[in-house]
Amino acid sequence: MSPADTPHVHDPLQPHAHDPNPEPPSPDPSFVFIGPNEEDARITVADLQRLPLTSIPNCYIVSTGHGTSGPFTFGGVTLLDFIQSQIPPTAQWSQVEVISADGFGNRVSIEELLEPDPAGPTLLSYMMDGQAMTRQQGLIRMIVPSEKDDALRQVKWVGKIVVK
Numbered sequence: 320m321s322p323a324d325t326p327h328v329h330d331p332l333q334p335h336a337h338d339p340n341p342e343p344p345s346p347d348p349s350f351v352f353i354g355p356n357e358e359d360a361r362i363t364v365a366d367l368q369r370l371p372l373t374s375i376p377n378c379y380i381v382s383t384g385h386g387t388s389g390p391f392t393f394g395g396v397t398l399l400d401f402i403q404s405q406i407p408p409t410a411q412w413s414q415v416e417v418i419s420a421d422g423f424g425n426r427v428s429i430e431e432l433l434e435p436d437p438a439g440p441t442l443l444s445y446m447m448d449g450q451a452m453t454r455q456q457g458l459i460r461m462i463v464p465s466e467k468d469d470a471l472r473q474v475k476w477v478g479k480i481v482v483k
């Protein structure tokens with residue numbers, strides 16, 4: 320089974336109890352991007368705001384611990400648009416690791432990004448219900464609209480994105 324067939328499997332390198340961390344690990348929402356040739360860059364919210372805005376309505380955060388919240392409309396740049404803005408079109412890659420500064424992570428395959436679920440594309444989100452997302456709410460937060468029975472892929476406080 321490829322990782323694309325098991326979208327709810329959490330990165331085994333980053334085991335996570337189901338209890339979400341409610342507190343941001345730091346005040347600064349910027350993150351580090353590492354491309355397929357190991358080139359790195361620091362990415363700010365303003366950098367994401369310069370890319371096309373995608374909004375996805377009817378998103379839920381389905382916590383098996385403290386219950387479901389939503390629906391929310393998340394806004395941001397698709398993870399695919401973001402990656403394509405950072406790497407040359409000829410670069411070879413197959414997956415991306417999205418890791419928060421509090422040690423929570425998830426892996427996304429290129430297949431998931433190229434053929435998004437009908438629920439919507441995976442997003443690097445900085446807006447919630449038409450307002451700027453707060454750091455407390457997860458800024459910058461990965462939103463995976465296809466995940467309906469858990470929130471293990473809804474990574475808050477993205478700290479590092481590694482394309483491999």
Ligand SMILES: Nc1nc2c(c(=O)[nH]1)N[C@H]1C(S)=C(S)[C@@H](COP(=O)(O)O)O[C@H]1N2
Pocket residue numbers: 336337338339340341380381382383384388419420421423456457469470471472473474475476
């Ligand atoms: N960085 C980070 N993201 C995280 C978590 C976490 O602990 N740290 N917990 C996950 C889990 S298990 C849940 S249920 C949701 C909770 O999101 P909420 O705090 O917005 O309700 O965040 C997910 N994303």
Ligand SMILES: [Mo]
Pocket residue numbers: 337338339381382383384469470471
């Ligand atoms: Mo959770």
